[in-house]
Amino acid sequence: xxxxxxxTLGSIIGTATxxxxxxxxxxxxxxxxxxxLSLDGSLALxxxxxxxxxxxxxxxxxxxxxxQIALGIAVAMLxxxxxxxxxxxxxxxxxxxxxxxxFVLTLLAADxxxxxxxDYTRIPGPQITRFAIPVLEDIPILGKVxxxxxxxVYFSYFLMFAIWFWLFRTKGGLAxxxxxxxxxxxxxxxxxxxxxxxxxxxxxxxLVGLAGAAYSLNVKPGWSSPPAMQGDGWIAxxxxxxxxxxxxxxxxxxxLFAALRAVSSNIQTNGLFIxxxxxxxxxxxxxxxxxxxxxxxxxxxxxxxTERLLQYMPRGVQHRLRAFLRSxxxxxxxxRFEAE
Amino acid sequence: MKNPRALAVQIGFMLLPIAxxxxxxxxxxxxxxxxxxxxxxxxxxGAFKDSRKLGGVFNxxxxxxxxxxxxxxxxRAGLWNIGVEGQMMMGxxxxxxxxxxxxxDESLSPLxxxxxxxxxxxxxxxxxxxxxxxxxxxxVNEIFGGVxxxxxxxxxxxxxxxGPWQPRIGGSxxxxxxxxxxxxxxxxxxxxxxxxxxxxxxIAAFLIVLVLLNATRWGLNLKAVGVNMRSALLxxxxxxxxxxxxxxxxxxxxxxxxxxxxxxxxxxxxxxASGGIGFLGLLVxxxxxxxxxxxxxxxxxxxxxxxxxxxxxxxxxxDASLAxxxxxxxxxxxxxxxxxxxxxxxxxxxxxxxxxxxxxxSLSSGTSNQETRIHHRGTEDTxxxxxxx
Numbered sequence: 001x002x003x004x005x006x007x008t009l010g011s012i013i014g015t016a017t018x019x020x021x022x023x024x025x026x027x028x029x030x031x032x033x034x035x036x037l038s039l040d041g042s043l044a045l046x047x048x049x050x051x052x053x054x055x056x057x058x059x060x061x062x063x064x065x066x067x068q069i070a071l072g073i074a075v076a077m078l079x080x081x082x083x084x085x086x087x088x089x090x091x092x093x094x095x096x097x098x099x100x101x102x103f104v105l106t107l108l109a110a111d112x113x114x115x116x117x118x119d120y121t122r123i124p125g126p127q128i129t130r131f132a133i134p135v136l137e138d139i140p141i142l143g144k145v146x147x148x149x150x151x152x153v154y155f156s157y158f159l160m161f162a163i164w165f166w167l168f169r170t171k172g173g174l175a176x177x178x179x180x181x182x183x184x185x186x187x188x189x190x191x192x193x194x195x196x197x198x199x200x201x202x203x204x205x206x207l208v209g210l211a212g213a214a215y216s217l218n219v220k221p222g223w224s225s226p227p228a229m230q231g232d233g234w235i236a237x238x239x240x241x242x243x244x245x246x247x248x249x250x251x252x253x254x255x256l257f258a259a260l261r262a263v264s265s266n267i268q269t270n271g272l273f274i275x276x277x278x279x280x281x282x283x284x285x286x287x288x289x290x291x292x293x294x295x296x297x298x299x300x301x302x303x304x305x306t307e308r309l310l311q312y313m314p315r316g317v318q319h320r321l322r323a324f325l326r327s328x329x330x331x332x333x334x335x336r337f338e339a340e
Numbered sequence: 341m342k343n344p345r346a347l348a349v350q351i352g353f354m355l356l357p358i359a360x361x362x363x364x365x366x367x368x369x370x371x372x373x374x375x376x377x378x379x380x381x382x383x384x385x386g387a388f389k390d391s392r393k394l395g396g397v398f399n400x401x402x403x404x405x406x407x408x409x410x411x412x413x414x415x416r417a418g419l420w421n422i423g424v425e426g427q428m429m430m431g432x433x434x435x436x437x438x439x440x441x442x443x444x445d446e447s448l449s450p451l452x453x454x455x456x457x458x459x460x461x462x463x464x465x466x467x468x469x470x471x472x473x474x475x476x477x478x479x480v481n482e483i484f485g486g487v488x489x490x491x492x493x494x495x496x497x498x499x500x501x502x503g504p505w506q507p508r509i510g511g512s513x514x515x516x517x518x519x520x521x522x523x524x525x526x527x528x529x530x531x532x533x534x535x536x537x538x539x540x541x542x543i544a545a546f547l548i549v550l551v552l553l554n555a556t557r558w559g560l561n562l563k564a565v566g567v568n569m570r571s572a573l574l575x576x577x578x579x580x581x582x583x584x585x586x587x588x589x590x591x592x593x594x595x596x597x598x599x600x601x602x603x604x605x606x607x608x609x610x611x612x613a614s615g616g617i618g619f620l621g622l623l624v625x626x627x628x629x630x631x632x633x634x635x636x637x638x639x640x641x642x643x644x645x646x647x648x649x650x651x652x653x654x655x656x657x658x659d660a661s662l663a664x665x666x667x668x669x670x671x672x673x674x675x676x677x678x679x680x681x682x683x684x685x686x687x688x689x690x691x692x693x694x695x696x697x698x699x700x701x702s703l704s705s706g707t708s709n710q711e712t713r714i715h716h717r718g719t720e721d722t723x724x725x726x727x728x729x
Binding site for chain 2: 108
């Protein structure tokens with residue numbers, strides 16, 4: 001297969017990784033029944049503070065490079081987790097609306113990132129280096145696309161399987177799904193609903209923070225204002241819905257978005273040729289594609305249109321298609337639970 | 341009714357969030373090595389030093405109040421119109437089209453001004469209609485529909501500015517050519533550069549919506565839909581039409597706000613001309629728990645902070661985003677402390693909590709949206725739907 005094509009696929013996997021990690025994190029948070037709407041701001045704040053921590057360590061000359069990176073990632077994860085826990089706390093303890101608090105935090109964190117990041121714009125810092133995985137990298141085609149990446153990318157593969165396994169193959173996962181679907185029933189069977197919600201909100205937020213670090217320490221190194229990842233938080237939230245709160249579908253969605261972006265930015269730099277003919281077209285408009293895709297995917301999974309189209313299908317097919325296309329949120333998503 | 345202690349707690353809970361926000365902001369300023377008092381001084385002078393600066397405050401206040409009034413309407417109906425920013429921008433685009441292509445003699449300028457305002461209202465309504473149709477008819481959550489449409493209109497405006505509408509000389513992505521003088525809204529005076537007609541329009545919009553919300557059946561319907569879609573339906577409210585009307589009203593007001601930015605503030609179309617004012621409007625309304633009465637006042641305070649912040653970069657070399665940080669924290673802490681009061685000091689709360697809940701059904705989109713979609717073909721159909729709710 002074409003060398004250049006494989007390189008492109010490989011870079012799509014790389015650039016999709018923050019989206020993958022963020023949407024996986026939000027998936028487990030929402031599975032527990034909590035919506036963390038603050039993603040767009042959380043990503044930015046985690047990115048800039050993670051970068052600042054790694055850069056400060058580098059300037060001070062303490063730690064070696066891998067540990068500087070690790071410090072940056074730890075700080076970013078902590079930032080993401082704290083914001084998420086604040087959403088959880090305000091909902092669980094203070095009975096606030098999750099969407100409202102999450103939205104305010106989105107704006108606040110984004111502004112905070114801009115304010116604190118003003119001194120860190122456009123300076124180089126430590127970066128995550130890639131390393132190929134021996135043996136696996138020699139698999140034809142797949143090796144080049146999937147196994148010549150960096151540690152974060154490999155971690156995202158692991159994360160996808162780990163979350164799937166936890167959700168659908170363990171007792172703990174059953175409890176997680178239960179507190180998002182029917183918290184009263186889970187509570188009656190002895191699950192500590194509130195504690196679990198805190199825990200999964202924390203965990204999901206930490207992953208969002210990690211995704212932030214994946215931008216500033218890898219995909220788009222450093223920090224700029226407006227931040228390079230602006231809007232990605234919303235896309236990650238949409239991917240969670242598109243993914244039907246299932247880790248595999250979420251990852252697929254993230255790759256789809258990244259691929260579309262790669263194609264559109266490629267056309268914008270190199271022009272578009274069909275059968276050797278250069279096609280002229282205002283390529284700026286290609287930037288609408290990810291957002292159109294967002295609307296279309298939500299249209300498909302959210303019901304209205306799909307239901308109407310399904311009416312025209314033969315009955316036997318209807319069920320299977322519906323199960324495949326529709327995605328229904330955890331039933332208690334965004335609601336409060338009060339133990340009586 | 342209330343004992344002094346309860347009153348003291350009540351006042352404490354009003355002042356505490358403000359004090360904490362200011363303290364945290366001060367700590368942030370100190371952490372980046374600046375003097376908070378200098379920042380306060382810069383903010384104050386930036387907003388109130390002379391009548392020109394005060395005019396600047398009003399120039400933020402006008403669009404901010406307009407969108408906030410609109411957002412009270414959508415929030416009343418339980419709708420999260422995050423698309424308001426894009427609706428402003430679409431209004432700005434429509435007004436920009438008119439300003440460039442409807443050519444009138446300068447003597448007819450007032451007529452053209454009115455035409456452009458009407459056009460911008462249409463533009464905002466158009467974009468709000470799309471969000472509304474996606475939500476009501478097709479089950480796409482309005483938060484995500486809104487975010488996507490915000491992004492779409494921004495791309496479209498950049499395309500127009502760098503393509504069909506680019507200046508004849510020195511075309512760049514900075515903005516279109518200045519609009520013809522006839523299309524621009526006039527300033528009251530060079531020392532108070534504000535358009536008085538728009539101030540009057542804001543006041544009129546405020547009063548009209550105030551009456552509509554509190555003294556008409558429509559206002560009651562909105563509230564019914566916002567509090568409980570199912571009960572509203574049982575009461576015979578046309579829920580779909582009510583929701584859509586809320587979107588359209590908000591869209592129209594946002595569109596007009598957008599036009600003010602281009603035919604007054606900038607005199608041309610620029611990328612991101614809406615400048616985050618729509619999002620700021622969401623903060624204003626959230627801060628007030630959707631109470632319309634205080635919107636003009638809080639909007640004025642936020643507009644003053646925003647205007648003052650434009651001087652921060654020059655005077656104390658601080659990023660203007662400090663304004664957003666301060667406003668965001670203020671809203672966050674007010675919300676959190678409201679929660680603390682409700683949970684730990686419920687006896688101190690006033691009785692008028694009716695409006696305090698922010699639209700609740702938002703994110704459980706998917707099925708619930710599908711099922712709460714009501715058709716009005718007949719009572720039988722309606723009853724069937726209600727059973728599924």
